[in-house]
Amino acid sequence: DALSTLQRWQEDQPDLIILDINLPGTTQLKDGFAICQHIRSQSDVHIILLTVRGEENDIVRGLEAGADDYVLKPFSPRQLVARVQAVMRRGRSGEAASPLAIFSIDGLHFNPKIREVSLSNGQTKSLTSLESRLLEYLMLNAGHILTTDDLISDVWGASGGNSEMLRQLVKRLRAKIEEDPTKPFYIENLPGLGYAFRLKR
Amino acid sequence: DALSTLQRWQEDQPDLIILDINLPGTTQLKDGFAICQHIRSQSDVHIILLTVRGEENDIVRGLEAGADDYVLKPFSPRQLVARVQAVMRRGRSGEAASPLAIFSIDGLHFNPKIREVSLSNGQTKSLTSLESRLLEYLMLNAGHILTTDDLISDVWGASGGNSEMLRQLVKRLRAKIEEDPTKPFYIENLPGLGYAFRLKR
DNA sequence: ACATCCTGTCACAGGTTTGTCACAAGCTTA
DNA sequence: TAAGCTTGTGACAAACCTGTGACAGGATGT
Numbered sequence: 358d359a360l361s362t363l364q365r366w367q368e369d370q371p372d373l374i375i376l377d378i379n380l381p382g383t384t385q386l387k388d389g390f391a392i393c394q395h396i397r398s399q400s401d402v403h404i405i406l407l408t409v410r411g412e413e414n415d416i417v418r419g420l421e422a423g424a425d426d427y428v429l430k431p432f433s434p435r436q437l438v439a440r441v442q443a444v445m446r447r448g449r450s451g452e453a454a455s456p457l458a459i460f461s462i463d464g465l466h467f468n469p470k471i472r473e474v475s476l477s478n479g480q481t482k483s484l485t486s487l488e489s490r491l492l493e494y495l496m497l498n499a500g501h502i503l504t505t506d507d508l509i510s511d512v513w514g515a516s517g518g519n520s521e522m523l524r525q526l527v528k529r530l531r532a533k534i535e536e537d538p539t540k541p542f543y544i545e546n547l548p549g550l551g552y553a554f555r556l557k558r
Numbered sequence: 559d560a561l562s563t564l565q566r567w568q569e570d571q572p573d574l575i576i577l578d579i580n581l582p583g584t585t586q587l588k589d590g591f592a593i594c595q596h597i598r599s600q601s602d603v604h605i606i607l608l609t610v611r612g613e614e615n616d617i618v619r620g621l622e623a624g625a626d627d628y629v630l631k632p633f634s635p636r637q638l639v640a641r642v643q644a645v646m647r648r649g650r651s652g653e654a655a656s657p658l659a660i661f662s663i664d665g666l667h668f669n670p671k672i673r674e675v676s677l678s679n680g681q682t683k684s685l686t687s688l689e690s691r692l693l694e695y696l697m698l699n700a701g702h703i704l705t706t707d708d709l710i711s712d713v714w715g716a717s718g719g720n721s722e723m724l725r726q727l728v729k730r731l732r733a734k735i736e737e738d739p740t741k742p743f744y745i746e747n748l749p750g751l752g753y754a755f756r757l758k759r
Numbered sequence: 760a761c762a763t764c765c766t767g768t769c770a771c772a773g774g775t776t777t778g779t780c781a782c783a784a785g786c787t788t789a
Numbered sequence: 790t791a792a793g794c795t796t797g798t799g800a801c802a803a804a805c806c807t808g809t810g811a812c813a814g815g816a817t818g819t
Contacts (some may be wrong), residue, residue, distance in 0.1 A: 485765060491580075502672065522767065524807065529766095539808090547672065548775075548806065549687045686776055721795095723778065729797065730777095740797090749786075749795065764817080769810105776805070784797075787790100 362392055366402075373403040378419065390422045397423030405441065410434060460496040462554065465534060465543060469493045474534055487512055488530045495544065501554040502547055527552065560593055567597060567692065574642060578608040579642040591623045598624030606641060633672060661697040664758050666735060670694045673736055688713055689731045696745065703748050728753065 366374065374396065378389035404420040406427040419427055428437055460467040464477030472489040475481045484492065490512045491536055495503065509518040512526065531538045547556040567575065575597065579590035594605055595635040605618040607628040618627055618675040627641055661668040665678030673690040685693065691713045696704065713727065732739045746756045 412762095487766075520806090521769090524809090525767075528808065545808070550673070688777075720778095722780095725796065726778075726798090732797095749797070760818100761817100761819080764815105765794080765816085767813090769812085772807105772809085774805100774807085776803105778801105778803075780799105780801085782798085785795085787792100787794080 363395070366396060366400075371402065373405065375395070375405045375407060375437075375441075377407040378426070389463070390419060393419060393422040393424055405437075426544060461491070462496055462499055464554070467492055467496060475536065476536075478536070482533045483534065484530070487526055488533065491526055491530055495552065495554040499554040502550050502553045503552040506551075560589075563593055564596070566602075572603065574604040574606065576606045576608060576638075576642075577625070580604055591619050594620060594623040594625055606638075661694070663697060663755065664744070668693055668697060677735065677737075680738070683734045685731070685734065688727055689734065692727055692731055693735070694755065696755040700755040703751050705752040707752075708758045709752065 362376070376389060376393060391405070393406070396402065404424045405423045408427055461467070466475045467473075469489055469492075472484045472486070473481060473533065474484060474492070491508065494508065494511045499501075505520050505523060509520065509523055512518060513522070527544060531541050531544055532553065534543060535541050543554055545553050547553060563577070577594060579591060590607070594607070597603065597605065606728045607625045609620065609628055629638055630750050633645060659668070667676045668674075670690055670693075673685045673687070675684055675685060675693070685739055691732050692709065695709065695712045706724060710721065710724055713719060714723070729739075731746055732742050735744060744755055746754050748754060
């Protein structure tokens with residue numbers, strides 16, 4: 358849990374920390390991100406996050422909080438070992454910039470920090486808060502199908518949001534980033550499943 | 559033993575290897591880890607290690623040598639089956655895909671994730687939700703007879719569904735995947751019993 | 760106060776998917 | 790041969806999904 362994590366970290370002085378974002382017993386102040394940030398502020402230790410698939414925007418928060426890498430649950434032990442080795446390999450000073458500063462896929466560039474997309478035709482548009490959240494989630498999982506529920510809970514959180522609002526949001530986002538919104542290129546619909554950011558093949 | 563393991567691996571090209579670390583007859587050069595590493599260096603096949611409880615740091619060595627997962631002896635058959643399914647489920651790359659990545663039987667390729675089949679003649683068709691469920695269940699149990707009731711309860715759940723709906727669904731699925739729906743090749747009917755996905759012999 | 764933007768809600772259109780009905784063909788059994 | 794059962798099939802209707810336009814309330818800035 359949160360407290361003993363910090364204690365043990367100070368006692369053991371490990372080279373690497375694998376940190377589950379969903380720490381049990383985290384009180385109001387100390388969630389996984391806060392811990393990550395706290396540790397990072399005092400040390401250069403390597404930190405790898407464990408995140409549940411479906412909550413990928415935790416990743417963004419985690420990397421911003423100073424994590425070196427992340428692994429999605431469920432993961433294969435082999436994958437975890439590989440990530441650990443990779444993180445250890447790049448020295449502490451490894452200038453592994455947050456890889457998610459800017460998304461660039463298929464001529465679409467998106468900077469979630471300032472909520473701006475630049476299209477392949479040179480145009481630049483600024484997105485609203487919700488549109489940005491949606492696009493970030495989609496591009497983070499480019500090529501994977503995201504169910505309607507996933508998207509809703511990511512954009513609006515566990516409580517709010519419904520499929521009607523999502524449809525409307527998709528429409529508005531497409532109006533901004535698609536060349537021809539009636540024939541979407543980037544944001545693909547999989548009937549009965551959800552949406553996906555399409556990867557060229 | 560070590561040598562025949564490598565031989566059979568090359569001959570059989572299995573999808574999954576369950577490897578006991580304590581191989582008998584391992585000479586100085588070839589212990590279980592070396593075998594694991596050797597196989598991994600040449601293939602992406604899934605590897606599950608069997609390790610005796612009490613030597614848990616074998617696990618670390620094994621995972622470093624490229625294994626996907628491990629099972630401690632003594633284990634229950636049920637646990638082993640669960641691990642195998644989990645390993646098979648997540649693709650080779652370590653990405654976790656929930657259903658089996660792709661079924662390929664007798665020239666029929668089926669990706670349940672995106673609900674798409676590609677036929678031997680090169681055509682690809684997308685299936686509806688129910689069609690996909692049915693085909694997945696059939697291919698998962700290819701070569702085994704599935705009773706009408708089994709199929710109904712798998713596709714529609716415990717409550718809904720009846721044999722009429724199943725017949726209709728089978729018809730629609732056959733129309734999409736069979737070359738000649740009047741003479742089905744893949745989906746075979748066993749009068750009075752149910753259906754089966756036919757395996758070539 | 761006013762205009763503007765963002766967001767949620769309603770209503771509807773078009774397409775697809777699914778359930779239902781009726782019936783034909785094949786096999787089994789009396 | 791005649792029921793009786795099972796399986797395959799066509800047609801149709803209901804339900805569902807997705808996209809869209811219009812509109813209203815709230816926030817924000819002038």
